[in-house]
Amino acid sequence: MSIEIKTPTFPESVADGTVATWHKQPGEACSTDELIVDIETDKVVLEVVAPSDGVIKEIIKGEGDTVLSEEILAIFEAGAAASAAPAAAATAAPAEAATDADKVGPAARKLIEENGLVASEIPGTGKNGGITKEDVVNFLKNKPAAAPAAPVQVDNAAALNIVSGERVEKRVPMTRLRATIAKRLVEAQQTAAMLTTYNEVNMKPVMELRKQYKDLFEKTHNGTRLGFMSFFVKATTEALKRFPAVNASIDGNDMVYHGYQDIGVAVSTSRGLMVPVLRDCDAMTLADVESTIADFGARGRDGKLGLDDMQGGTFTITNGGVFGSLMSTPILNPPQTAILGMHKIQERPMAVNGQVEILPMMYLALSYDHRMIDGKEAVQFLVTIKDLLEDPARMLLEV
Known part of the structure; x- marks a missing residue:
């Protein structure tokens, strides 16, 4: 049975929200009341949980998308978790022909792009060998430990100079909550006769x-x-x-x-x-x-x-x-x-x-x-x- 996963009902003071993080990807098994997605509003982060045991069939709103109250986020297939494994075995051959892009979930793809990784190098543990966010995190954790196994054919002194002289910058979008705080603080100083x-x-x-x-x-x-x-x-x-x-x-x-x-x-x-x-x-x-x-x-x-x-x-x-x-x-x-x-x-x-x-x-x-x-x-x-x-x-x- 297909169920529409919707955003929670926002109060009058909250106009909309942003999809912050998908904790489950299409095809992953979910249990009743398990957290599947976070919705960030101007004031709090709202959690949306699975309505029953099953799997997410399709994600309609990706991370970073703006959503309104009661808007459809995903399609959920109730009771599909038990039948997911046989279905995967029956369609193993077509799955092998899938492209790398089809195997990478939205959250995993974002991590891969941020860290300059190659998807084909990351072992996938998801459905049909798909790469999940956890696979990318584990790959990053194990990557430094694996480096000494092979001889490094580079100039160590030159590499050290690059690292020591590096001026790292990281651009991170301001969260809705912090943006709202900033807006209200500026408004308070501009509109009130504050002493x-x-x-x-x-x-x-x-x-x-x-x-x-x-x-x-x-x-x-x-x-x-x-x-x-x-x-x-x-x-x-x-x-x-x-x-x-x-x-x-x-x-x-x-x-x-x-x-x-x-x-x-x-x-x-x-x-x-x-x-x-x-x-x-x-x-x-x-x-x-x-x-x-x-x-x-x-x-x-x-x-x-x-x-x-x-x-x-x-x-x-x-x-x-x-x-x-x-x-x-x-x-x-x-x-x-x-x-x-x-x-x-x-x-x-x-x-x-x-x-x-x-x-x-x-x-x-x-x-x-x-x-x-x-x-x-x-x-x-x-x-x-x-x-x-x-x-x-x-x-x-x-x-």
Whole structure:
């Protein structure tokens, strides 16, 4: 039975996608729910899986092609995997007459061209001796090891000079996700009246509280670790309730005030920066925040974050401190009107009651849109976060 493999249904905010990688080629056996192709959109990479056991009969959209929602990607033959081997044996003679081009799949051909290989030199393990992407990868891995087996009749000195003086360049197309990030960042700087205000916070009270209760916290909450981000999320949530303009967004000529706090937490992945959203932060406990952020991080690394995870958001927190940043100016995440930047915790000499003390300090940065937020509100918002973190009991008492 033939089945049409289609792209997933895109939400309204996503117009189209690009076929990123075919993990299966025509004739290769597929099992139910096995990944067969990745579709890259402006926000995430969507995975399309096999609907049942069978084989891909025909690929309609190749790698790099632009696809719309519900567009046909390939024709899938359900239940054909078991009969694939006898069919290959019955048609062995005609297959031998096939050209090299017919034996090479799209993904394998791309690798062969990029590495300047000759298809006839690569042993194929696919159907009818076809060359798959894995065959090319294995050939490349084994190629350096095979080189010493035969004597090399070249001038070694000349070869070394070529390698040492080589100025290698590699041109790689920008992914849709990174292109979208670049576009939004430029747009934010061009359309918003963006300013940044700075402050610093003494992290000693939070660090002592975490040190005192982290083991009990982890035991009580089924292995969830107590980190710093949960304190910042809870402090930010309280500050957003006190300063609604910071929690607002701009829609054309309208200012939209939100009666809830959905905070986006920037997560760095191999595909670029993603901002999954913590929903209704006012109702979340510290354990809820930590477990949700840990889940976001794990799924971000595995490319499993979905569009629903990143939709909306009324405020964003980004933490450059995990990479060692001492101070930075975060860029707004439109249509939001403000973003909080956390940084590295560093011990510095500070004046306390006329005495010099060495304290673990962190610089905080709040970038905001002056069209929506006055400087006074921005400064007071950041001071509120500072006060709550330097006296964590105030978050519990809401004072």
